[in-house]
Amino acid sequence: MTIRDASAEWQGTLKEGSGRLRLGSGVFEGAYSFPSRFENGPGTNPEELIAAAHAGCFSMALSAILGREGHVPAGIHTVAKVHLGATTAGPTITRIELETEASVAGLAANDFERLAQTAKSACLVSRALAGVAAITLKASLIIR
Amino acid sequence: MTIRDASAEWQGTLKEGSGRLRLGSGVFEGAYSFPSRFENGPGTNPEELIAAAHAGCFSMALSAILGREGHVPAGIHTVAKVHLGATTAGPTITRIELETEASVAGLAANDFERLAQTAKSACLVSRALAGVAAITLKASLIIR
Secondary structure (H helix, E strand, C coil): CCCEEEEEEECCCCCCCCEEECCCCCCEEEEEHHHHHHHHCCEECCCHHHHHHHHHHHHHHHHHHHHHCCCCCEEEEEEEEEEEEECECCCCEEEEEEEEEECCCCCHHHHHEEEEEHHHHCCCHHHHCCCCCCEEEEEEEEEE | CEEEEEEEEEEEECCCCEEEEEEECCCCEEEEEEHHHEEEEEEHHHHHHHHHHHHHHHHHHHHHHHHHHHCCCEEEEEEEEEEEEECEEEEEEEEEEEEEEEEEECCHHHHHHHHHHHHHHHCCCHHCCCCCEEEEEEEEEECC
């Protein structure tokens, strides 16, 4: 069992207030606000942190699953796009798009596609995000 | 509709490989690895990013819900603790503990408790994390 933590500070109202986020490891602390979350203001927001968690988890999961079949990835690059839309429940993460490119020697494209889809399902962040209606994956194998 | 993104790079095997995470806003980029995720190595990990997203979202939601009843929080401090445990599905986020302290003038403790529980349910990150078996909240009202 591992426990990881982070903290948030917030002062003031939703729209005029401001906050700071701090990762438990200490490697990042930064500002967030209504504009950085729902408009185009500078700073971070919870949705891009979820995107980073998901892209990071998926990439490790893909490496693990490739490894079980004897493949060591030279490189995996994954982008996660978190869509925030309006629903009857209020602002809601309606969709997460994962887009991955991997450089793996000696692997057929259809085997790669199968393993990438397995990584999407197995990734523990995908499983935690069961409230997100759609998690999609576009996987590209880079042949060098 | 807003789309937020982040990316991950990974090279090598699960245990010996290494990666980097980058937030779409550009405010943070950092290293992660098997040791930083599952052991005590330096760097970040997806679970503390989820913790930051959750603490940040909950704190804004609490400010919003207090505001609807005419209360402006002088300060909200929230810690999120993400528990990673072993289940039959593999490593799994089994529980997230939210602990919040808020300084709000003129509010009764039982009203605060009710509003804090509403914020926990309404927070869009809580709703996205429907695959997490338990999300708990300990809320403390600071009287000054």
